[in-house]
Each structure stands twice: as structure tokens, then as C-alpha cells.
Amino acid sequence: MNAIAEALFVAEPFQAAGDIVIDCNVNNIFYGDFLAVRDSTVPIEKKKITGFIGPSGCGKSTVLRSLNRMNDLISAFRFEGSVMYHGQDIYAKKVDPVVVRRYIGMVFQQPNPFSMSIFDNVAFGLRLNRFKGDLEERVERALKRAALWKEVKDKLKNSGLSLSGGQQQRLCIARAIATEPDVLLMDEPCSALDPIATRQVEELMLELKQNYTVALVTHNMQQATRVADTTAFFSVDISRGGRTGYLVEMGPTRQIFEAPREQLTKEYISGEFS
């Protein structure tokens, strides 16, 4: 075999139709010496939901968390490539990751409200940004948008931790959208929720799409078909000893699920491969 035959697979770039808010070009993402993700180009379209699917360890969460520099909190993390956000590379030396995170919010896998009242949880980001307007009105609006207002309007002073898991996750979404971020990153936001809460959060995502750009990591392929406009399928390459994730295919969700170009995608969505 010659060198050309062994060349690494690189997905065809996805040509998004609409405006691109975040253009993520990963060359390599390392944790120490470990190459976690390679060669993946993931454009995130404005006011669309971009779903990231793929088997465990394929790097979809790593890529998502690279989009607002959450991975910087892990000391051995190293990003090679660029993440262009409105034309600026957020990995440029002069960029403050703290400021990036104020524009690109995040909802985590486990609901993680602060040990404060429901009101203070939602007001947290507003106070952080020294919001001068009507705090109560903004908190109410965020809770309404997160479809939680009716359930909590009489107990805003109760601890955020007193809510059920699904309510806590919607509280975290309310907290994330209270500051009106530009983009919302959601890292398996429903994996700790029951089917009813999952449906509520999914409806909420579709609702949020009107105003926000959403990037969503999910293990649940049905969820991707239900909410994502565009889907990126990642896989993990274990052929050369490591476990390196990479983008296999990205396209409109219908095309990915009904007419995938790549054999790997076809096998994954039909359940032949996990």
C-alpha cells in the first residue's frame, strides 16, 4: 500500500445555506499527548439547531465545548485550528475566554443550578454583567421562555435545588438565556431527564430557535431528527491505536438520516454500529 491509500479520511465540507455564526475548523484537539479530535469543519448556522451525533468518545462534546472555550479549564487541553465567531478567531491570543462565554452560553448534561433561590439563579448572569434595567421583568421573561414560569412563579425564593430534574434543567436554560447570549451550546441537555421533561426541553429548543443559534450534542438520534436542522455525524477512529474522533459527514438532518453519503453514517443511524 502506498501513502496515498493510507491518507486519513476527511469529511467533505458542508456548505451551509444561511449565515454562519460560528465557523469551527478543528485541525487537532489534544488532551496532553492524546489526540482527541482531528480534521473537522463544523459551521454553525444562525438561528438553526445544529445537532452533533456519534458514538461515545467520538469527540462531539469536546468540539462543542471548544466553541466557547470551556475546555480551557482542563489544563492539558490544546486546540489547533480556528473557531471564527463573527469573523474573529476566539482562540486568538488577545481574546479573553471569559468574554467569549458571555456571548456563547452553555447548558450542561447534568442540571447544575446554583445553591441559591430560583430568582437568584436566573438573575445571576444579569447581575454578573451589571444589568441596570428591570431585573424582575427579565427574570420573568427568561423563565417564561424556558416554559418554567407557571410552575415556579409562586416560589421564586425557594432553592433552585428544590426543583425536580426536568425543572432544574429548564431553570438552567432560563439562566443561560436571561443574559440573551448569541449562541447556546447544549451538551446532552436531556440525558438526565425523563421522556416528559425531554419533550418539554425539546419544545423549548424549537422555541428558542426563533431567537438563538443552538448547537446540540445528543446521544439520542430520534432527538436529532426531531429538533436539529443540520446534523453533524462524528465517529471515532481506533485503527491506529488511539481513539481519535473526527467528523464523518455533515448536512441537513433529513439528508443525513434518509440519504447518508458515507457508509459509516448509514451503519450508525441504522444501528449496525455503536
Place this chain on the structure above:
Amino acid sequence: MSDIDSTSRLEGAFALPQLDYQALEPRALKSGFLTSLTWIAALLASIPLFSVIYMLLAQGGTRLFGADVVEVLTGLPPAGFEIGGGIGPAILGTLVMVGIASAISVPFGILAAVYLGVLDPTSKIATTSRFLAKVLTGFPSILAGVFVYAVVVIHWGYSALAGGVALAVLMLPTLVLAAEEAMAQVPQKMKDAAYGMGCTQTEVIWKVVLPTGLPGILTGVMLAVAGAAGESAPLLFTALFSNYYISELAEPTASLSILIYNFSGMPFENQIELAWTASLVLVLIVLLFNILARLVGRPKV
């Protein structure tokens, strides 16, 4: 028949299990025996505590709950054959020195704990200081007194300040370890949430880690304060004693624990009674701090 017939249950061959309590069954006997053993051990362990409290109330209560309570709590300590008198200077001295000790050790301790628990828990500096703090919690308190004697008292003489410094040395490790523990228990997912909202590290600590860990930190502070209030050995070398109310921080100062030590050895009825009263007051002060610690330690929302 050796092989089990899978249909036997359906045909009624299956005997109903006996589900009632069997008092004389060996495992039940063993369990009952061990349970009573723990009961007895718990009772025995509480005997010293209750007998001390009983003694204090019986011996110290006569003066504290008597008619001359105001004099006892505010009066000056009596001389030789004098009757009456009180422990006022000692109460105030103890409170002042514990106050000085807290003013030194609380800010230092919490800042150190922020480093140990949040900023860099695994660094060499952190592991070393954590180890030293653990060693220091078992440090004989008299050595703290000797240390402060050598560093402070030799140059500036006996004083409330020196006493406060000695108590601070004793409070610091307890406080650091309790506060570190409280902050380390703040879940990582909460810190992630704060970083995800765009908090700087300072904001994460100030707005999330400290408020969430506050009950635990305050409990640590109060326990350290309660421990320091009862110390006598370090004060012997540093604050010495005084028969008068404290008028400046740079003079020898009375404390309850030294008063108890002094008066309990005297051959006069009045002084011995006052020593008992002072013991009771000291226990009540420590108790008060403990109750406060529990009150402030209760989560607010």
C-alpha cells in the same frame, strides 16, 4: 427427585415462605446482641459528658444563678480572705483575645483554604501546607504558647495581643482544613455553570464557591473559636493574668481558663467557688458559639 420440576410451583408443591420475625433465630439473636452492645457503648460514652455538666451546674451554678450574679459576672477577682468578687476581667479578656485570634486567623485561614480547595488543590505548595495543617491540628497547645513567647513576648512583654496571636496559631489549622473541606465539596458542575456564564475565576470563587461553602466555613470558624476560648496553656506564656479589666492590648490580660487554673489551687472557699463559676461560664460561652455555628451553618434557601 434431583432435578427441579419447573411446574411444581403452579401445582401447589411450593411451600409458603415463613415471613414472621423469628426471635430465637441465630442471626436475629446476633443482631439483637450487637444492637444492645452499641446502645450500652453510647450510654457509657455519654457518662463523662453528663457528669462534667452536672458537676459544673451543681458547683458553679450556686454563684451564677444566685443573688449576686451581677457581681460575679462583672466584679474584680477577690484577694485572699476577701468575700464576694467576680470574674468580669477574665470574661472580657477571653472574649478580647478570642476576637484578636479570629481577626488574624479567619482571613488568613479562608484565603489559604481558597488556594488549597479551589485554585490549585494538587500543587506542591498545597499538598505540603495541607499536610502541615493536619500535623498542626494535633500540635500540643502549650507549644503554641512557647512559640509566641519566643517570638513576641520576649520583645514586647506579656500582652493580650501575644495571647491572641497564640490562639490564632491554634485556630488556623482547624479553620483552614474545615474551610477547605467546605469549598472542595462545592460540586464541580456548579463551578462549570459559573464559568459557562462567563465568570472570571475570582467571580466563580466570590459568587459561587464561597456562598455555597459558607455554612461549612462558618461552622469551621465557630468550632475553632470554641476551641480557642477554652485554651489555657498557650495563654500562660503570653497573656499571663491580671486582676483588673483590660485597658490596652499591650498589657497582661486575664482569661477564664487561667483564672480557673489560679483559683482552683487556692485554699479559700470563695476563690474555689468562683473557679467553678468561671468553668460554667466558659462552657456556656463555648456552647453559645456552637449553637451560633449551627444556626449560621444552616443553608438559607
